[in-house]
Amino acid sequence: MEQGAPHEHDLRMDDGVDTDTMTVAAPEPARNSQELDEEDNTLRPSFLRRVTEALDAENQEAVYNLVEPLHPADIADLFELIGQEYRAPLARAINDLLGSDVLAELNDWVRDDLVDQLEPEEVADLAEQMETDDAVALIEDLDEEDQAAVLAEMEPEDRAAIESALSYPEESAGRLMSRDVIAVPEHLTVGDLIDYLRRDDDDLATEFWEVFIVDVKHRPVGTCMLSWLLRAPRSVPLADVMKRDQTLIPVTMDQEEVALRFQKYALISAAVVDDSGRLVGQITVDDVVHIIQEEASEDILRLSGAGDGDINEPIGLTVRTRLSWLVVNLGTAIIAASVVGLFQGAIARFALLAVLMPIVSGMGGNAGTQTLAVVVRAIATNQLTSSNTVRMILRELRIALANGLSLGVLIGVGTTLIFGNPHLGAVIGAAMVINNLVAGLAGILVPVSLDRLRVDPAVSSAVFVTMATDVMGFFSFLGLAVVTGLAA
Amino acid sequence: MEQGAPHEHDLRMDDGVDTDTMTVAAPEPARNSQELDEEDNTLRPSFLRRVTEALDAENQEAVYNLVEPLHPADIADLFELIGQEYRAPLARAINDLLGSDVLAELNDWVRDDLVDQLEPEEVADLAEQMETDDAVALIEDLDEEDQAAVLAEMEPEDRAAIESALSYPEESAGRLMSRDVIAVPEHLTVGDLIDYLRRDDDDLATEFWEVFIVDVKHRPVGTCMLSWLLRAPRSVPLADVMKRDQTLIPVTMDQEEVALRFQKYALISAAVVDDSGRLVGQITVDDVVHIIQEEASEDILRLSGAGDGDINEPIGLTVRTRLSWLVVNLGTAIIAASVVGLFQGAIARFALLAVLMPIVSGMGGNAGTQTLAVVVRAIATNQLTSSNTVRMILRELRIALANGLSLGVLIGVGTTLIFGNPHLGAVIGAAMVINNLVAGLAGILVPVSLDRLRVDPAVSSAVFVTMATDVMGFFSFLGLAVVTGLAA
Structure with missing residues (x-):
């Protein structure tokens, strides 16, 4: 064997695909295709059904045999996909398969759910098998009392490593790093x-x-x-x-x-x-x-104001997170409505204004959202820095002007033709141009300013941008209508 | 040396941080801090200014000396951050620093821009230095004629590798893989x-x-x-x-x-x-x-309807991409407006309806966007599969009901108190509940259905969801007002 020098032929990749020597044997599937959908590698509904049926029948052995061939990452997926009421029975049925590698892959909320049902010494055992960074992820979400109980059960050396990691700020490199280094x-x-x-x-x-x-x-x-x-x-x-x-x-x-x-x-x-x-x-x-x-x-x-938006998070938390965002938006909607309120008289005289005004505000909202999405990602990926901010503001303004003019002409001509009212067409066209410029400007200035103030632009930009486009949409359209004597 | 067995002490990491032996010397900066901002590792505006000044002065040596200490990834950033008019002069000034590793890191658009200015043999030289996957990324974006010219200049072996990669579909593993394998x-x-x-x-x-x-x-x-x-x-x-x-x-x-x-x-x-x-x-x-x-x-x-949203893409392309999305949205806005049009008479009699109606439609839009964002990400990351779709639809409906009731009571009571009109309060409150349910339902059913139809839910969901919340927002509020005789 020691002399059996490897053949050049066997050892290296050919540079091109060598079709002459292609064999026709099918590739072995990487994972068992009975459980996993071939196309997107997710667990099949039929497999989940068999697991829940076995759980319903309290047939722990059947459950174990079903889950046993799965990769730990797929066992983690199983816990996430299965109904919450099945998670604890599943954990009991597969006992030793629920190892540290499954927990490390598990969604935070589902993991917390499971860990809550384990005794501190069981959690400590699992944490000791894990790499420091995974163990930290497991323990950092526990409340302080549980944390202390788990740490007390751990070997002094492991405990020291985790306590040291926990001493670094959340989401810092210190929490993320592994101490096993050569x-x-x-x-x-x-x-x-x-x-x-x-x-x-x-x-x-x-x-x-x-x-x-x-x-x-x-x-x-x-x-x-x-x-x-x-x-x-x-x-x-x-x-x-x-x-x-x-x-x-x-x-x-x-x-x-x-x-x-x-x-x-x-x-x-x-x-x-x-x-x-x-x-x-x-x-x-x-x-x-x-x-x-x-x-x-x-x-x-x-x-989008959906907070962390995790589909596994407790529903009460989801409702609270989303509701608080909606209430903030209710405030801005009321401000925009009060702008409309200023023009109640004009609307009563000429109700068509009320029909067309949502078009102006809505289109501004769409244009603002476009700019906002581009700018927020460019900031997050360090593509938009103080070196090119001015260039990018000018770029957005040019885009806004081009789009505003196109849409303004389109809606202006359309309104003129449909309602036979060129005055109304001119007013809505002009309002569209103005609101597109407002949208473009707000879409870049709001997130850039928030970033300078060290506020996450993704969190609060949308409120300000939508308020700007709603208020200016209504104000420019209704205001121009009144000023030019359209609804006199 | 051979016997100088490594000391245990030197060889291994301590498990905890050993504060006793901490030294006070500052860490050496990983990169030269004169060019890079310490906080976010982006190139400093002052550095860019010096580069553009040297380029304006046509002092190629000064440019070279400024750029020379940079990491290839930072040279790539420099090309992206600098104004377009400076890119070609910069490329000429730094000549041999513009290697394959810089090109591989460069934004697609900026790279195309630069490559267009090179001769086919120069591009071929660069591609030959690159790994197959990077070379493919460089060549796949060229038009067919340029591609053929570049490939003709390459060594047969490298050409075969690239041609073979190009024979696989775009965005497939075959384009992405490297053929250098042990x-x-x-x-x-x-x-x-x-x-x-x-x-x-x-x-x-x-x-x-x-x-x-x-x-x-x-x-x-x-x-x-x-x-x-x-x-x-x-x-x-x-x-x-x-x-x-x-x-x-x-x-x-x-x-x-x-x-x-x-x-x-x-x-x-x-x-x-x-x-x-x-x-x-x-x-x-x-x-x-x-x-x-x-x-x-x-x-x-x-x-958000911003297409690929790359801040380096040609502005004409950006305008066309965004405008086509805005025109589609204009269509849905007109549909929503025509719903309002059905109630012109009611609005003329009671203009307050026009003031309040954007609140109902806007809040529905916000709630729909929340659900949509969560669902689109859950689909993209394989968290939402056919195994848990029903559970997730029920979850979204419960959230929508909870939020709708909260917002409905809030706006209903507020409207009653401000306008002294409990009938109006009841109508807007009920419309808010209805529209939140529509938002939640559309927010999950639209992307899930599109995904089943193999349409990317991120691309077209928002149009349908917004249309649903706008139309139903106006219809439920104005309809309830008319049906209950509020604007009689």
Whole structure:
């Protein structure tokens, strides 16, 4: 075997697809297709039905056998998809399958639900099997009393790691990082490092993507991809294969900022350093992927006033979150209505104004929402910075003018033709141009200003923009009608 | 050196933060802070000013010296942030700094702009330095004629790889994958593999995260993390360290689906297989991170009718995209207005109806948007599947009823008190309840139905939902007013 040098042919990928040697055997499915829909990889309704039927029949063995072939991520999905009343019985039926890897993948609300039903020592057992960052995610959502009870049940070493992580602000790099890091001094050779890694030491990390090279003060001086290590001869010093230029993440950095760095510099893992520059942990890209998804979803949901918008969150919380946003909007709707109230006399004389006014305000709202969505995402992804704000404001104004003129002409001519009233057509056309300009201007100025004031533009921009387009829509249309003597 | 066994102390991370040995030296900045804002890692306006001043002065050397210390990703940002008129002069001034790594990071529109100004052989040179997936991204956006010209200038091997990638559908795994893969047969030992990797072979990939184990037909049978390889003794067969359960990506899979698998199973890289199950490439997580970001942004922008909403896209295209959406909305606004038109007589008799009616329609619109945003994201992230649709519809209806009743009572009592008209209060309160139910129902049924019909719910849901809440808002309020004899 040792001499059986690998054949060139077997070892390497061909550069093009070699159709001559193609075989016709079908690929084996990556996962069991009985449980999973082939197209979108979600659990089949028929599978869920069998699980709930077995749960209804209190046939725990059948439940266990159904769930057993699933990947932990799919078991997590099962808990999320199944009705809430089934979650506790399911957890009891599959007992040992409900491991740390399932909990780590579980939606926060569903996990809290489950964890609430476990004893502190059970939670502690699960947390000890997890990586620090996952254990922190599990424990940070518990209330203080439960947290203390769980921590008290843990091994002192694990407890210290989690307590230390909890001492960092929520959503910071310190909460996200794992403390299992391979960090070695610069003077080693590749061979030294491999020998060190081969030692039979259970405390050493088994899953890592990079080795960090540190100085005597434990400050990172370089980083080494494992593939470089594997390709280098044993005698080469680490200093010759490592990359000195690396992105260091301060332990207090916000997770959204961390995600942007990972994306910008295409990182797989990065060293986390404390105030004194010492290496204290690492963040890996698999955790960052969740954050990018979450932060982008957050922007959609906040722009729409849906809070965190998680379909698994308790319904009472959802009602409260959405209602508070609706009440704020009720306030702005009342302000807009009071503008209409100023023109009650004109409307009584010429009711057609009331028919057409929602078109002007509504179209302004649509145009404002367009600009707002673009600007909020550009701010969130660092594409809109103080360097190009002025250029972007001018860009939005030009777009607003072009769209406003097009829509103004369209609605103006249409109104003139339908109602045979060119005066009315001119008024609604002009109001449309004005309100599109208001929409474009508000759509960029509101989020940019909120961002400067360090308020999340996704949360509160929409209220201001909608108020601006509603108020100005009604005011410009009804005001022009009165001023030009249309409803005299 | 060979005997200088690494000290335990130097080699491992402490598990907790060891505050006793903390030093006070400040951490070195990861990047040069003269150019980058420390807080959000974007280029400083003052730096951009110096670059544009040097460009205005046609001082190419000064430009080069300013840009030279930047990371390629920051050079890409510089091109995006600087005014369009500066991009070509900047490209000329920094010549060799504008490498494949800068182009790979560049926004599509800005890249097209630059590439249009290069000769085919220059583009071919750049593409040859890039990984296949980045080269494909560069070439796929060119028009057919330019594509052919660039491909003709490339080495046959590279050309074949790119042509093969271009033969897969846009946004499929085949476009995204890299063909540089380490694939070895199962019978090797860890030592064999390391010896193979250490060979002085320029064609062998240098940056990879996993080794794929294939059978004689080149079908993947397992995968091996590099850290397991490094920790295993040389004599161990690969079959004993590899993981047999792996996620295989079919070459035609849509990139959004690829991203969901990476996220669900926390993958760093995954094997891509063709129809016959042969390994044809791999996808790595750094490419997927961009897709997750893009797909989530796409949902926000499409929901808001802003198309792709890229701030770097040509302004004419932006105007056309947004205008076509606004025209569609104009249609629905006219339909809603014609509902108001049915009640002109009532409005002429009682103009207060026109003042209050936008409140009912607007609040319905807000509530509908909340539900819509939650549902669109839940569909996109596979959280809402056919297994839990009914449960989620009931959930949204309960939320709509709770919010509708709260808002109905609030506005009903308020209207009664302000206008001293309990009849008007009852009508607006009831209309508010009805319209909230319409909003909740439309907010979930419209996107779920579109998804079943394989239409992207983010693109067209908002039109239907807004139309429903506008029409029903006006109809329920004005209709109830007339039917109950309020405006008689």
